[in-house]
Amino acid sequence: MALSGEGAEAVRIYADLIGQALNQQKVAPSELPGWFHSGELAPTYFTPAFTLEVSPVAISGHAAGYLIALGFLHDIDTPGSACLLAVQDQDDYAIYQLHDGFAGAGFFATLRNPSECFVKDVTDDGNAEIIVNQYSGGHVGTTEITVLDITQLPHVVMPFNPARDRSLAIWNGWISSYPTVEGTTQLEIGVALGLYCEEYGLSRYQWNGQWFEMTGGQLVFGEGFAGGDEALPDCLKGISDYVRDLGALDAAAALQMAYSAYAPTVKSQRELLDELRVRQGLYSAYAGEFEAARAVFNEIVQAPAASNSAWIRPAQDFLLAFEAPTDLLSACLKVTACEYEVALPATVAIAYANAPLAQFTGELRTAGVQIPSEGWFDFDADGRDERWFDTILPSAAEPELWIAATYGSVTKALLVGPRPVLDSSFVYINDDQPEILTDLGNGQALELGHHPLTGEPFAVVRTSKSPNPIIETLERFRALREQLIHGSAPAPIYEQLLEIDQLSTGCPFEVTETSGTVVAYYDCAAYRYTLALAAELAGKEREALAFYRAVLSDYPDSAFAELARARLGL
DSSP states (O other), X not given: OTTTTOHHHHHHHHHHHHHHHHHTSXXXXXXXXXXXXXXXXXXXXXXXXXXXXXXXXXXXTXXXXXXXEEESOSXXXXXXXXXXXEEEETTEEEEEEEEEOSOTTOOOTTOBOOEEEEXXXXXSSSSOEEEEEEEEESSSEEEEEEEEEOSSSSOEEEOBTXXXXXXXXXXXXXXXXXXXXXXXXXXXXXXXXXXXXXXEEEEEEEEOSSSEEEEEEEEEOOSSOTTOXXXXXXXXXXXXXXXXXXXXXXXXXXXXXXXXHOOOOSHHHHHHHHHHHHHHHHHHHHTTOHHHHHHHHHHHHHSOSSTTOTTHHHHHHHHHHOSSGGGHHHHHTTSTTOOHHHHHHHHIIIIITTSOHHHHHXXXXXXXXXXXXXXXEXXXXXXXXXXXXXXOOTXXXXXXXXXXXXXXXXXXXXXXXXXXXXXXXXXXXXXXXXXXXXXXXXXXXXXXXXOTTTOOEEEEEEEOOOOOHHHHHHHHHHHHHHHHHTTOOHHHHHHHHHHHHTTOSSOTTEEEOTTSOEEESSOHHHHHHXXXXXXXXXXXXXXXXXXXXXXXXXXXTSHHHHHHHHHHTO
């Protein structure tokens, strides 16, 4: 089941068996690894042997706790693993399911799903958290990091970022270390900068009482540029993307470091260094370091990395346009590397942070911002209206919605996002969430929140997902499968499974994208085997034999082929 896409059910069964061993069979926690026996019929690459490991963990208010990991452990090619928590009070044990790390669509030999759970206090409260590190993909993939609070049971997921994401997903990322910065433990994450780039970023996250927030980051370089000139475009793009999440000062410092680290010989690639310097100058300006920004742009004009560089003219245009802080946005827009969504709030922070909200949009119009519509609305329902306004860039396909919100005596401009239809009406959404949400239309809702420590406002847009017919069909299939396994009448279940089977000429949970990539939402061998078992239990012997043979012929390397062979008596 763990290999078939039914990881959640497999983990539940494992939890029940381990609970019985501890409470009824009186197996000691330290004896569980020897007590555990893997259930595969024949250990192969496609049906690896599972093992079990136990680590003690202190849990306040309980006699003892034990973190249990089970699956095909310590191997990059694992189909996944699971983590449980056994909590002891006197002679009784309660078992809690922490993490199902098995592949949701079943085990595929070309994909990897290694996961691990370990103990670390990353909130400095004296209580250990459980950190889950889950990788999914092939040679290149995504790491998901989840932090679990076990001071209350069942556990509570500790979210990341103002959006309160349940996990932090990093492409080709990894947990690097747990540094202490100014007396506070931080979670340091390595971030790949590109497919061919050997340099990387280090991002630091810290618990603020409500979520883990990014507090800073830096680039890490070796002795020289390891990837060669051919990898430079990939690296520089990765660096430009990475620094967007840093503060403006950190971003400018990182870009300066990158400029100093690379020394390409090809003119077209040396021009990339000039682009890097332009971005450095812009981030210096975003941070209010105007003299540093002018120095960088002057250097591009007077001593470009590439002779006759295409970036000389934009640097000159910026210098001519930028005379005062209020010129930041208009000067930035003369450079193709300008990031409007960064430049506008930077201009507000530098020049208009103390402007009354009633005059705010007028000040922006004076600075050259096109504002076709504006108004007032209390987005956070605190009794005070915020100022909203739309902006239009000459090159933009549609307007963008912004909110000017105050905290203390300071005003901050927050980008909400594209706004296809200009409409001055906003209404609250009552969907039983603790946050105040405002309907933006097109299935989007806005949360205007405030940082728990500083009170600084932030905007999070939540998008409702369109129903996925494959997922809906899969949920129906799983419900029928659950009924079948637990003894419900097989004949009507089989008839409903046949209806699902008729949705596709092949496997209804497998689709081919326009790129030719096959995406599986569920292990098709497990699906066919369930269909065969239902037919057999319903007394449809001929149909059952056909389905079992289809499992053998279509999925010969699957663990379900072994089960089908056993049902056929082969």
